[in-house]
Amino acid sequence: GAGVSQSPRYKVAKRGQDVALRCDPISGHVSLFWYQQALGQGPEFLTYFQNEAQLDKSGLPSDRFFAERPEGSVSTLKIQRTQQEDSAVYLCASSPTGQRNSPLHFGNGTRLTVT
Amino acid sequence: QKEVEQNSGPLSVPEGAIASLNCTYSDRGSQSFFWYRQYSGKSPELIMFIYSNGDKEDGRFTAQLNKASQYVSLLIRDSQPSDSATYLCAVNRVNRDDKIIFGKGTRLHILP
Numbered sequence: 081g082a083g084v085s086q087s088p089r090y091k092v093a094k095r096g097q098d099v100a101l102r103c104d105p106i107s108g109h110v111s112l113f114w115y116q117q118a119l120g121q122g123p124e125f126l127t128y129f130q131n132e133a134q135l136d137k138s139g140l141p142s143d144r145f146f147a148e149r150p151e152g153s154v155s156t157l158k159i160q161r162t163q164q165e166d167s168a169v170y171l172c173a174s175s176p177t178g179q180r181n182s183p184l185h186f187g188n189g190t191r192l193t194v195t
Numbered sequence: 196q197k198e199v200e201q202n203s204g205p206l207s208v209p210e211g212a213i214a215s216l217n218c219t220y221s222d223r224g225s226q227s228f229f230w231y232r233q234y235s236g237k238s239p240e241l242i243m244f245i246y247s248n249g250d251k252e253d254g255r256f257t258a259q260l261n262k263a264s265q266y267v268s269l270l271i272r273d274s275q276p277s278d279s280a281t282y283l284c285a286v287n288r289v290n291r292d293d294k295i296i297f298g299k300g301t302r303l304h305i306l307p
Binding site: 179 | 292
């Protein structure tokens with residue numbers, strides 16, 4: 081079966097541009113997570129959805145970051161007015177249960193470079 | 196103290212030897228522990244999870260958990276060059292929000 085799919089694979093944005101990153105989780109997976117991974121670091125939590133409900137957005141670094149999952153499947157992470165410090169790999173992960181401590185299945189990530 | 200701590204490495208191990216990767220965590224109430232492998236430029240891949248004290252074996256991999264010492268380790272037997280990767284330890288943070296927190300990872304290099 082298909083795994084977690086993310087697009088685009090790479091994104092180059094000029095500082096100040098808005099970007100939208102897409103995540104298509106494994107079919108039927110209830111939980112969806114977004115993580116940010118800087119070079120040489122572990123993934124840092126951004127936000128968590130259970131179906132269409134965003135239950136935790138405590139990791140979003142600023143109000144320029146916005147995530148949605150309107151129908152409980154595909155999710156979009158939007159970053160407005162991108163800054164150089166936003167350059168990172170953005171990882172999406174899903175899990176079949178509604179428990180946020182279940183094993184995660186990661187997508188291949190979107191590498192964002194802000195110039 | 197960081198929530199999940201790992202030695203960043205690199206840890207160099209001869210091919211065929213046992214690689215031992217260690218992780219400590221700060222939340223005494225943590226109940227779920229994971230090891231992910233991440234190849235350069237790729238996404239993390241789950242290789243082991245453990246919930247109870249003791250050892251859990253899966254092929255060449257053994258996860259060891261000691262909750263009293265707040266310590267979890269991963270042993271890789273008969274190390275192969277294909278095991279060269281960064282290994283991420285992840286733990287759920289029970290005392291706040293139950294979310295999974297990752298360490299920075301240990302880079303493992305298997306010497307042919």
